[in-house]
Amino acid sequence: MTTIIRVAARGEGVAEDGRHVPFAAPGDTLGPDGAITPGLHHQSPPCRHFPTCGGCQLQHLDDESWSAFLTDRIAGALAAQGLSTEIRAAQLSPPRTRRRATLHYDPAGRLGFAAEKSHQLIDLHECHVLAPELFALVRPLKRLLPVFKPKCRLDLHLILADQGVDVLITGVTPSGLAHADAIADFAQAHRIARIAFDDGLGPETHWEPDAVTITLGGKPVPLPPAAFLQATREGEAALVAAVREAIGSPRITADLFAGLGTFALSLPGRVYAAEGGRDAILSLKAGADRAQRLVFTEHRDLYRRPLTTAELDRFDAVVLDPPRAGAREQIDALAAARVPVIAYVSCNPSSFARDAKIMCEGGYRLDWIVPVGQFRWSTHTELAARFSRQ
Missing domain, CATH: 3.40.50.150 (Vaccinia Virus protein VP39)
Structure with missing residues (x-):
C-alpha cells in the first residue's frame, strides 16, 4: 500500500513512490493493483459530467486539499x-458563483464546455460552477441557436452584468426579420441585458434596452461585450x-x-x-x-x-x-x-x-x-x- 501525499500541477495525485495517479486526493491509498481507497480528503464529485467535462479537474478534492493544492502551486x-x-x-x-464563462455550441445541438484534453463538447445538463443566472440560459440558448442554422461551432461568451446576462455569440450573423424576432423573444423572455453577435468583424449589438454596466468599486462602469x-x-x-x-x-x-x-x-x-x-x-x-x-x-x-x-x-x-x-x-x-x-x-x-x-x-x-x-x-x-x- 502507498499513500497519496499531494496533488501535482495538472491535478493528478502524487504517491509516496512518485507515481502520478489521476483523480486521487491526499490521504488516499493505492493497492497493489492500483485501486484507490478514498481517504479523508476525497469527496464524491457532485456533477454527473465529471471528469469528462473540461470545466473542472479537481471535484474529487475537499476544500482543505484544494486550498493546499493552490498553496503548493505557488510555493x-x-x-x-x-x-x-x-x-x-x-x-x-x-460553488455556482462563476459570473463569466465561455460555452460552445455545435451544429449537432450540443452546448457546454469542451471535454478534458479534447475538442468534443459536453452537452451540459447540470453545472456546479456557473452562477444560476448563467446556467439557466443553457436550454433557452439551445432552442434559439438552431434558428441561425450554424455550419460551424459557435462560442458563447456569458457575463452576469448589473442589468442581467450579457451574451456575445461569435461565429454567426443574424439576418432578416425572423432572426430579429427570435432574438427579441429570447431576450425578453429571459431578461437578457444585451445580446451581440460577432462574425469576425467585431461585436454587433442586436438587443440592449439599457446601457450595460458592471459595478466595480461601488461604481457602475460601461461593460464592453466579452470584456475581461x-x-x-x-x-x-x-x-x-x-x-x-x-x-x-x-x-x-x-x-x-x-x-x-x-x-x-x-x-x-x-x-x-x-x-x-x-x-x-x-x-x-x-x-x-x-x-x-x-x-x-x-x-x-x-x-x-x-x-x-x-x-x-x-x-x-x-x-x-x-x-x-x-x-x-x-x-x-x-x-x-x-x-x-x-x-x-x-x-x-x-x-x-x-x-x-x-x-x-x-x-x-x-x-x-x-x-x-x-x-x-x-x-x-x-x-x-x-x-x-x-
Missing part, C-alpha cells in the same frame, strides 16, 4: 526561482482586499494593466490607470468621470511602451495585474524604481515567480502572498502579493 513556483515567503490561507469562491472580468464576485473582493492591504493609503497610485478598473476604482487617493485595451480604458474613463473619481487614464501598451523608472518614481504605490505571460518588460523598470510598495496580482504562479525574482534582485522584498481560487475545482491558480522596497 513550488517560488522555490524554482530560489524564493520563499509567507503564503496566507487561500480564499476560495463557493474577475470570474467571481468573491474572488474580486478577495483580490481587492489584498491589494488595498498591500498598498495602504498612498497619495497617488499607478494601476498598470488596469482593465475596466477593478482596482483603480477601489483605491484611495489619486490613481493613474494604464491599459492596452482601447474599449476597456474608455469604459474605465467613463465610469471614473461619472463617479467623479480622481482617475487619470491612458491607453498604453505596457509591453511595447512600459512605464520608465523615472515615471514610476512619481508614485507612492504601484498595482499591476498582467495577463498570464506576466509583465517582464514592465518588471525590469519596476525593479530599478524606488516605489515604496507594489501589489502584484497574477493568474500564473510561474510567470509571477519569474517576475518576483527580478524584483527581489532589484532590492525589493516579497512580503506575503494570498492565494485565490476563483475557478472552482480547477487547477487555475491566482494570487495577490505585496513587495516592499528594502
Whole structure:
C-alpha cells in the first residue's frame, strides 16, 4: 500500500513512490493493483459530467486539499526561482458563483464546455460552477441557436452584468426579420441585458434596452461585450482586499494593466490607470468621470511602451495585474524604481515567480502572498502579493 501525499500541477495525485495517479486526493491509498481507497480528503464529485467535462479537474478534492493544492502551486513556483515567503490561507469562491464563462455550441445541438484534453463538447445538463443566472440560459440558448442554422461551432461568451446576462455569440450573423424576432423573444423572455453577435468583424449589438454596466468599486462602469472580468464576485473582493492591504493609503497610485478598473476604482487617493485595451480604458474613463473619481487614464501598451523608472518614481504605490505571460518588460523598470510598495496580482504562479525574482534582485522584498481560487475545482491558480522596497 502507498499513500497519496499531494496533488501535482495538472491535478493528478502524487504517491509516496512518485507515481502520478489521476483523480486521487491526499490521504488516499493505492493497492497493489492500483485501486484507490478514498481517504479523508476525497469527496464524491457532485456533477454527473465529471471528469469528462473540461470545466473542472479537481471535484474529487475537499476544500482543505484544494486550498493546499493552490498553496503548493505557488510555493513550488517560488522555490524554482530560489524564493520563499509567507503564503496566507487561500480564499476560495463557493460553488455556482462563476459570473463569466465561455460555452460552445455545435451544429449537432450540443452546448457546454469542451471535454478534458479534447475538442468534443459536453452537452451540459447540470453545472456546479456557473452562477444560476448563467446556467439557466443553457436550454433557452439551445432552442434559439438552431434558428441561425450554424455550419460551424459557435462560442458563447456569458457575463452576469448589473442589468442581467450579457451574451456575445461569435461565429454567426443574424439576418432578416425572423432572426430579429427570435432574438427579441429570447431576450425578453429571459431578461437578457444585451445580446451581440460577432462574425469576425467585431461585436454587433442586436438587443440592449439599457446601457450595460458592471459595478466595480461601488461604481457602475460601461461593460464592453466579452470584456475581461474577475470570474467571481468573491474572488474580486478577495483580490481587492489584498491589494488595498498591500498598498495602504498612498497619495497617488499607478494601476498598470488596469482593465475596466477593478482596482483603480477601489483605491484611495489619486490613481493613474494604464491599459492596452482601447474599449476597456474608455469604459474605465467613463465610469471614473461619472463617479467623479480622481482617475487619470491612458491607453498604453505596457509591453511595447512600459512605464520608465523615472515615471514610476512619481508614485507612492504601484498595482499591476498582467495577463498570464506576466509583465517582464514592465518588471525590469519596476525593479530599478524606488516605489515604496507594489501589489502584484497574477493568474500564473510561474510567470509571477519569474517576475518576483527580478524584483527581489532589484532590492525589493516579497512580503506575503494570498492565494485565490476563483475557478472552482480547477487547477487555475491566482494570487495577490505585496513587495516592499528594502
